[in-house]
Amino acid sequence: MENTITLKQFLVQSQREGQDQIDTDLIELLDNIMSACKKIADGVKHGALYGVLGSAGSENVQGETQKKLDVMSNEVFIAATQWGGQLAGMASEEEEDVYSIPAQYPRGKYLMYFDPLDGSSNIDVNITVGSIFSITRCPEGVSDPKLADYLIPGTEQVCAGFCLYGPSTMLVMTTGNGVNGFTLDPGTGEFVLTHLNMTIPEDTKEFAINMSNQRFWEAPVQRYVDECLAGKTGPRDKDFNMRWVASMVAEVYRILTRGGIFMYPKDNKDPSKAGKLRLMYEANPMSFIVEQAGGMSSTGRERIMEIQPEAIHQRVPVILGSKNEVERVVSYHKD
Numbered sequence: 001m002e003n004t005i006t007l008k009q010f011l012v013q014s015q016r017e018g019q020d021q022i023d024t025d026l027i028e029l030l031d032n033i034m035s036a037c038k039k040i041a042d043g044v045k046h047g048a049l050y051g052v053l054g055s056a057g058s059e060n061v062q063g064e065t066q067k068k069l070d071v072m073s074n075e076v077f078i079a080a081t082q083w084g085g086q087l088a089g090m091a092s093e094e095e096e097d098v099y100s101i102p103a104q105y106p107r108g109k110y111l112m113y114f115d116p117l118d119g120s121s122n123i124d125v126n127i128t129v130g131s132i133f134s135i136t137r138c139p140e141g142v143s144d145p146k147l148a149d150y151l152i153p154g155t156e157q158v159c160a161g162f163c164l165y166g167p168s169t170m171l172v173m174t175t176g177n178g179v180n181g182f183t184l185d186p187g188t189g190e191f192v193l194t195h196l197n198m199t200i201p202e203d204t205k206e207f208a209i210n211m212s213n214q215r216f217w218e219a220p221v222q223r224y225v226d227e228c229l230a231g232k233t234g235p236r237d238k239d240f241n242m243r244w245v246a247s248m249v250a251e252v253y254r255i256l257t258r259g260g261i262f263m264y265p266k267d268n269k270d271p272s273k274a275g276k277l278r279l280m281y282e283a284n285p286m287s288f289i290v291e292q293a294g295g296m297s298s299t300g301r302e303r304i305m306e307i308q309p310e311a312i313h314q315r316v317p318v319i320l321g322s323k324n325e326v327e328r329v330v331s332y333h334k335d
Contacts, residue, residue, distance in 0.1 A: 007034060007171065007182045007191040014175070021158045021175045025108055029086040029135065030159070030173075033112075034191055036080035037131055037163040037171065040073045040117065041184065044129060044165040053124050067123050070094060073116035073131065086110055088138040089145045091312050093281055098150055098312060107143055110158075111136050111150055113281040113312075118162070119247025128166035130249030134285035135159040150312055154284035154305030162249045162285070172198070172253065174292040179256065200295035201259035204322040208243045208251050209263045216267035220300060220332035248277065252286050252320070256293055261321035263329070265300060275299070275317040279309055283318050296326040300333040 005013075008031060015022040043052050052068045074094040081087055082099075085106035091098045093115045101107050112135050119129040136152045138145055161173035169184035171191050181195030207228050214225070231239040243260070245251055251262045264276045277283050287297035287304040297304045297320035304316060319329050 004185075004190075005193040007193070010180070010182075010193050014177070019175060019177055021177070025086045025110065026135070026159060026175075028084055029081065029108075029110060029112070032081045032084050032086075033077075033133060033161075034163075034171065036077045037169070038184065038189065039076045039080070040069075040131060041163070041165050041169040043069060043072055043076075044123070047123075047126070067117070067120045069123050069129075070117050070120050077114055077116045077131070081112065084108075087112055088143065089150070090114065091150055091280060092116060093278060093313075098145070098147055100144070109138050111138050111145060111152070113150070113285070115278070115281045118249045118282070119245070122245070122247050127245065128164060128247055128250040130162050130164045130247070132162045132249065132282055132285050133160065134281055134288070147312060150280070151309040153308055154279075154287055157284060157288050157305075160285035160288040162252070162289070164249050164253055166250070170194075170253070172256065172289060174289050176288075176292065179289055179293040181256075195257075198256045198293050200255055200290065200293045200322055202294070202323045204259040204261060204325055205238055206241045206243060206258070206260040207263070207325070208245070208254075208260060209265075210244055210246070211242070213267055213269060216269040218266060218268075218300075218333075220329060220335070221263065221265045221267075223332050224329050248282060248286065252290065255290070255295070255321045259322045261319070261325040261329070264318045266317040273315050275315040277315060277318045279304070279307060279314045279316045280312055283316050286318075287320060290320045294323065295321055296323045298326055298330050300330060 011027045047053050074092055082101055083105045086108035087110050088107050090112040114133040118132050135158050136156050139149050142149050159175045164170045171182040179198040182191035183194040185192050227234050227236050228240040266275055283304050290297050299317040300319055
């Protein structure tokens with residue numbers, strides 16, 4: 001391919017153009033994250049050939065059964081990023097506590113939050129999965145961050161992205177100046193810019209939700225979905241299609257490419273949980289990406305990125321996607 005722009009070239013050029021969020025340390029950190037994603041993509045691609053399918057016989061801090069690829073992906077992410085000198089620490093879905101950078105490595109000014117393998121319940125049936133990451137600055141003057149130092153609202157993110165392991169391996173990323181997509185070229189091993197300035201249409205005829213939980217939903221979500229299902233015969237006067245992949249990375253990528261709304265709302269299935277998805281390494285980074293692409297993200301009651309975190313594994317309801325549809329669901333919550 002001629003006149004291709006690699007991820008690193010794109011970041012360096014953005015830095016030269018004066019984008020304040022991007023500095024040399026961030027570029028190097030993202031380069032290490034991409035190294036991790038390439039290794040994970042290789043493991044996902046080879047599956048049973050590498051013996052990485054099936055359960056690891058353990059549970060993570062959320063009580064969820066870990067897949068072998070969950071464990072492997074977490075180890076790969078840590079190994080690829082802990083040594084570079086850009087991170088002060090990191091937090092993973094698969095780790096009970098925050099992860100301190102080992103003493104033999106220099107520490108930097110960034111904190112990273114990540115879900116090493118989102119949608120891992122789909123691995124054994126060969127459906128798209130991915131990795132999600134969020135990067136913030138470590139609080140000023142802190143070199144050895146403790147749990148409280150990680151509890152930073154999503155509005156303070158300097159970068160967020162996800163890597164999609166599907167028919168092609170893709171990185172979707174924002175540094176606060178729009179959203180861009182990069183496709184991994186298997187021939188060169190480089191992520192190449194293929195989707196410039198991704199934007200989400202304001203209107204849609206497509207919604208994604210786990211219908212098996214319908215009986216547990218609150219009234220505003222029941223009302224919205226009922227109206228979608230009524231189609232042209234209902235108050236919306238148009239037919240909707242429903243999608244559900246059970247992989248947030250796949251759901252959000254579809255919304256970025258053709259619009260839609262994704263909902264994992266608050267319900268009463270387990271009253272002890274405020275929601276299903278985790279704020280710090282799922283909801284916040286995806287909300288940053290969606291908002292930068294012209295969409296909207298909310299719990300139904302408040303903007304997700306404005307939530308003050310109280311715990312590293314905190315759960316929240318998530319409603320995100322095409323702006324006009326999310327606004328409608330929010331208005332039903334207000335009603």
